Amino acid sequence: MSFEYGLYVPGRSVFHRIDPRAKIIWALTVLAFSIYNGNYVMNPIYGGMIYASVLIALISSKPTSFWYKLFGGLSVAILFFSLLFWPASVPLGGKPLLVIPVLGWKYTDLALRLALSKAFLVLSPIIAIATIFITSRPGDLFQALVKWRFPYRLAYIPILALRFLPTVIVEIRTIIDAQKSRALELEKGSIPSRIRKYVAVFVPLMIRMMKSALELGVALDSKGFGAMKTRTFSKELRWRIYDTLILIMFTALYAVMLIVITRFLAW
Amino acid sequence: MSEKAPGIYKPLAVIVAIIAIALAIWGSVTFAAVSGLIWEKGPAVWSWGAAFLSLGFGFWRVVGGIFWIVGTALFIMELAGFTIRNGRIVRQVIKWDSIDIAIAALVAAIYGGGLVATAGLIVIPGFTWIRPANMLSPVFGILFGIPGCVGLAFGNLIADALGGFLGFGSIGGFIGNFILGYIPYKLMKDPSLRSSRSVFEFYLWGVLVGSVWCSLYIAWWLDLVQAIAGLPPLFIWGWFAPFVMVNNAIVTAIVGPALAYVLYPPVKRWGLHWSDRITFIEKS
Numbered sequence: 001m002s003f004e005y006g007l008y009v010p011g012r013s014v015f016h017r018i019d020p021r022a023k024i025i026w027a028l029t030v031l032a033f034s035i036y037n038g039n040y041v042m043n044p045i046y047g048g049m050i051y052a053s054v055l056i057a058l059i060s061s062k063p064t065s066f067w068y069k070l071f072g073g074l075s076v077a078i079l080f081f082s083l084l085f086w087p088a089s090v091p092l093g094g095k096p097l098l099v100i101p102v103l104g105w106k107y108t109d110l111a112l113r114l115a116l117s118k119a120f121l122v123l124s125p126i127i128a129i130a131t132i133f134i135t136s137r138p139g140d141l142f143q144a145l146v147k148w149r150f151p152y153r154l155a156y157i158p159i160l161a162l163r164f165l166p167t168v169i170v171e172i173r174t175i176i177d178a179q180k181s182r183a184l185e186l187e188k189g190s191i192p193s194r195i196r197k198y199v200a201v202f203v204p205l206m207i208r209m210m211k212s213a214l215e216l217g218v219a220l221d222s223k224g225f226g227a228m229k230t231r232t233f234s235k236e237l238r239w240r241i242y243d244t245l246i247l248i249m250f251t252a253l254y255a256v257m258l259i260v261i262t263r264f265l266a267w
Numbered sequence: 268m269s270e271k272a273p274g275i276y277k278p279l280a281v282i283v284a285i286i287a288i289a290l291a292i293w294g295s296v297t298f299a300a301v302s303g304l305i306w307e308k309g310p311a312v313w314s315w316g317a318a319f320l321s322l323g324f325g326f327w328r329v330v331g332g333i334f335w336i337v338g339t340a341l342f343i344m345e346l347a348g349f350t351i352r353n354g355r356i357v358r359q360v361i362k363w364d365s366i367d368i369a370i371a372a373l374v375a376a377i378y379g380g381g382l383v384a385t386a387g388l389i390v391i392p393g394f395t396w397i398r399p400a401n402m403l404s405p406v407f408g409i410l411f412g413i414p415g416c417v418g419l420a421f422g423n424l425i426a427d428a429l430g431g432f433l434g435f436g437s438i439g440g441f442i443g444n445f446i447l448g449y450i451p452y453k454l455m456k457d458p459s460l461r462s463s464r465s466v467f468e469f470y471l472w473g474v475l476v477g478s479v480w481c482s483l484y485i486a487w488w489l490d491l492v493q494a495i496a497g498l499p500p501l502f503i504w505g506w507f508a509p510f511v512m513v514n515n516a517i518v519t520a521i522v523g524p525a526l527a528y529v530l531y532p533p534v535k536r537w538g539l540h541w542s543d544r545i546t547f548i549e550k551s
Contacts, residue, residue, distance in 0.1 A: 007429070031435070031495070035494060035495050038494070038497060039494045070430075082497075085309075085499055085501075086499055118497045119497075121495075121497040122434060122497040125435065126432070126433055126434050129428070129433050129434070130428065133428055153363045153368055154363075154417070156368060156372070157368060157371045157372050157375060157417065157418070157421055158372075158375060158421045158424065158425065160368065160372035160376075161371075161372045161373070161376040161418070161422065162376075162425065164372060164373060164376035165376050165379060165425065167376070168373075168376045168381070169380045169384050172380060172381065172384040172385075173384065191292075191296070191299070192517070192521050195402070195517065195518050195521045195522055196521050196522060196525075198385070198399055198522060199525050199526055199529075202400075202402070202403060202522075202526060203529050203530065205377060205381075206526075206530055207530075207533060209373045209376075209377055210373075210537060210539060212369075212373060213366065213369040213370050213373045213539065214366070214369075214537065214539075216365070216369035216372075217364070217365040217368075217369045218365070219365075220365035220368065220369065221364075221365045225365055226363070226364060226365060226368075
């Protein structure tokens with residue numbers, strides 16, 4: 001993946017057009033309903049529906065294949081982890097429901113509910129937060145933080161870091177290739193010797209980045225960064241009725257699903 | 268900075284370095300030997316996991332709680348413009364000018380990019396992985412001070428986002444990684460790595476105390492918000508905490524001193540070292 005715009009993937013989807021503040025509130029809503037389900041309701045069908053809704057939001061944003069692979073692999077890994085560890089960590093009663101033949105894992109209905117609900121509790125907020133970064137320009141996220149009275153100098157640090165991330169990743173790969181061509185074998189040797197070899201990667205990287213820091217400082221100064229206490233933007237974010245409607249729609253969807261599923265699809 | 272230290276520091280430096288390296292290698296070798304079995308038999312199969320669990324959740328909740336409260340207080344205090352100097356709370360002036368912002372952003376990009384580019388095996392899906400780039404954290408702390416520590420915190424957040432780990436636990440990781448750089452920055456009297464005292468201090472504060480503090484800080488946070496983060500306590504204290512400790516210790520013990528030794532002169536020469544950029548205001 002190139003990370004040309006940081007994590008942002010340009011597009012024209014519904015989520016691309018929403019105000020970043022509305023997306024942050026949406027992710028918090030997903031987190032709140034996931035917590036409620038993962039700890040009190042413990043209904044895997046409801047957890048799965050929240051997960052499906054964030055997955056739809058992610059897919060509709062048309063991210064690159066990197067994100068599909070990342071969240072596909074992560075979903076399988078977290079489901080596996082939860083199914084393995086939650087029943088072992090919190091022994092519960094309940095009716096025996098399932099035995100996985102080769103592995104010999106035994107599940108009661110309560111253990112399965114707990115494991116699946118906890119898996120969705122971890123997964124849904126992670127994907128919702130990633131969707132914010134994928135569909136929001138770094139500058140818009142910065143502006144959203146500033147509008148929420150976050151000190152703009154501090155808010156600028158992660159935004160600038162995201163801007164430099166692709167450069168750093170390319171630098172690291174170039175240095176690794178250059179050092180490999182000089183017979184540095186990062187993959188061979190004992191754990192301590194492999195770790196030691198990374199000095200040859202990080203020292204040139206740091207020297208180059210320190211030079212960049214000085215140049216960047218001059219560039220920021222020349223543009224008057226930090227000269228004023230408050231900061232203005234050439235293109236102001238505007239909260240529209242569309243953002244309010246989307247938020248109401250999602251909140252209503254999660255609330256209605258919660259009522260319907262707990263009343264009629266209780267497991 | 269590298270003034271002549273009393274002779275006691277030479278044997279102390281050797282002893283602490285040997286202890287730190289031996290503990291880190293022991294932890295990582297035993298972890299590597301049983302990492303496949305942990306999935307089957309639980310965290311107690313790893314000797315470190317068993318040792319942690321034998322002390323009980325109550326013990327770790329009290330000890331971790333102390334580390335968490337002190338760590339959070341220090342984090343808030345430093346960002347609010349205060350620090351502890353010679354045993355007193357004094358006001359410090361960090362300009363947060365363009366150079367400080369650039370340092371913090373580039374540290375975040377290098378640390379975040381480094382964690383992603385050198386990422387290998389996932390240890391707990393959604394929570395942590397083997398992280399060679401952790402070797403940079405005490406080095407950034409002792410070279411760049413608070414802007415470096417803030418960069419580490421944001422860098423960890425970026426790596427979490429790119430690795431699919433960004434969740435409620437990342438708040439603990441944010442401050443935990445700040446602390447990883449902050450402890451050696453604050454407690455090392457000589458950051459040059461050119462004297463036995465400096466080497467001793469690096470291993471003591473940067474490797475041993477920093478790794479333990481960061482690990483217990485994040486683990487206690489995950490335990491506190493387990494209803495939100497979704498990781499069982501058995502794995503927080505039996506696997507996550509000892510793993511983070513060992514991972515941080517091994518990479519910083521083996522590589523950290525060499526990195527700091529090489530990078531200190533150019534950082535000092537270019538006026539980027541924290542001691543050249545910070546002012547303390549001590550009122551009587």
